[in-house]
Amino acid sequence: MTTTRDLDGAEAGGQFVRTALALSVLRGEPIRIENVRGNRSTPGLGHQHLAALETMVELTDASVTGAELGAETVRFDPTGSSDGAGGETNETDPTVPGGTYEVDIGTAGSITLLFDAVVPLATVLESPLTLTVTGGTDVKWSPPVDYFRHVKLPLLRRYGLVAACEVDRRGFYPDGGGRATLRLAPSRLEPIDLTERGPLEGVRLYSTEAAALADRDVAHRQAAGGLERLSIVDSDGGRDSSADADSEHADGTTITEHRETTVASDCPGTAIVLRIDHGTGVAGFAALGERGTPAERVGENAADAANRFLAGDAPVDRHLADQLLPFLAVSGGRLRVPALTEHVEASCALLESFGFAVAIDERSRADGDDRDGEGVVSIAPEQSVDASE
Ligand SMILES: Nc1ncnc2c1ncn2[C@@H]1O[C@H](COP(=O)(O)OP(=O)(O)OP(=O)(O)O)[C@@H](O)[C@H]1O
The missing domain is CATH 3.30.360.20 (RNA 3'-terminal phosphate cyclase, insert domain)
Incomplete structure (x- = not known):
């Protein structure tokens, strides 16, 4: 039996929500997130986060409470069978059926951030998934679509992800109106070991x-x-x-x-x-x-x-560093990150809340160097323990 996992987003932003939803699906565990985007000036779900939540509900037929703009507490149950009151659900192997879906974020909200929430689901797909999203393709504080399709996906494909992205129209701030399609097929990921730069x-x-x-x-x-x-x-x-x-x-x-x-x-x-x-x-x-x-x-x-x-020696950039962590959790492995950014630290803390064994080896810095420290993040999913036990 699986109980609801309680998560606290007080120290994090939207990425915490997306990663928590993905892990909830991958682990087949209901979650309750309190203090959604708690360290942002406008806490609670924004358009883009709500679109990600609603998309995950649709893809997984989950039950949900708090799916509304500004919500600071969200409960999401991809097993679809609990009563929203922290009830217990039957443990089964998590799967997502696949199919064809269309989503309109309705603003210039980032399409790639929505894709970021969905890509890890490739590892539990039963059949191919096609997701077409309308919104922003190239907007601030998020991966531009060429980064998503020409940097992130090619790297993940090396580890077994079967994924492609096509762009029909671009969407810039403030109008959005871009349109892109993510295609995923059932994938089995190899462990990621990226500690040296070739x-x-x-x-x-x-x-x-x-x-x-x-x-x-x-x-x-x-x-x-x-x-x-x-x-x-x-x-x-x-x-x-x-x-x-x-x-x-x-x-x-x-x-x-x-x-x-x-x-x-x-x-x-x-x-x-x-x-x-x-x-x-x-x-x-x-x-x-x-x-x-x-x-x-x-x-x-x-x-x-x-x-x-x-000028450094990390194998990935600081954004890929945080975006690879859910995949590191799925497959296990080690990743040298160029900076232990707020996003990396928030994701590591979240993965620990899910019971993954996360180790961070922080590189020492010279006195007076106040840059985010480099480090190596290691995750051993097979040894994950249930934090709620
Ligand atoms: N220039 C960039 N290139 C690639 N990735 C980027 C870039 N800028 C931001 N990102 C990535 O976008 C994600 C942003 O997550 P973050 O939680 O800050 O944003 P958000 O979902 O819009 O929520 P919030 O509004 O709470 O900040 C991170 O994974 C970050 O690495």
Whole structure:
């Protein structure tokens, strides 16, 4: 018999909700979340979080209470059989049937964050799942869709995830109106062991402009700014000062893909994603266009983040670091994270609340270095213990 797992989101934001819902499904455990998005200035469920909750309810035929805007307490039971009062349910192997679904977030709420909640369900699917979502494809504080499909999914595919993402229309802030489809098939994930960075293999660049901005050549200028600023570490530890598209560098680093795309969308917007491949893992760095910021500067912002990554030795970027943790829990493994960010720490604490054996080996920092510390997160799912026992 499984009892409801009580979770406290007082120290976290929306990611806590999404990951908790996914783990609830994967473990076949009802959850009650108190203090939803407790450390945000507008606590409770926002549009995007509510859309994720409602989608998870639909995909899993769960029972739910608190599925409304602003709700600070949510109860979600993917076993569908308990009474909402902390009752007990029969323990069975959790499965999700699959099928075809459409969701409209209704704002420029992030499509990729909704996808983030759903992707782990691939490991318990009975048959393929197709999920088409309308909302924002490239909005602040979330993975741009090119990061999702060209960075996150390719890395997870190496570990056995069967997934693809197609984009019909882009959705920028404030109108949204983007449309993308996630396709998942039943997947079995290999353990993730990503503690070393392999040799640099190449750089991929995805630069995008809404059709309304095409006459200003924005995608090209973003790409040019990014490539001009990108430093490539060579084998002697020195640096090339710039990288040109479609060329091979003295150190052997190649621009393996270079896409400048004009896209359909309801409102103007631009995005750039740089992907670094380095043998063991991948890392992605994104920037969004903003009124008043020159296109070249947008590219430079993405390259600056990539250069900071290249100066370290973690195999993934700081965003993938937190986004991989649910998969680490599913399959077990070890991950060197470039920074023990608030998101990484909140996710580790959540995984521990679910009974996963999480160990964080924090790298010591020099005195006066107040950056988020690097660390290695290890998770042993087979040894998970039931915290409610
Ligand atoms: N530029 C980026 N590239 C890739 N991933 C990103 C980027 N910016 C943010 N993310 C990821 O988006 C997620 C944001 O989660 P977070 O909980 O902060 O947002 P949220 O769901 O909008 O909720 P809240 O409104 O409570 O902050 C994290 O996984 C973070 O790593």
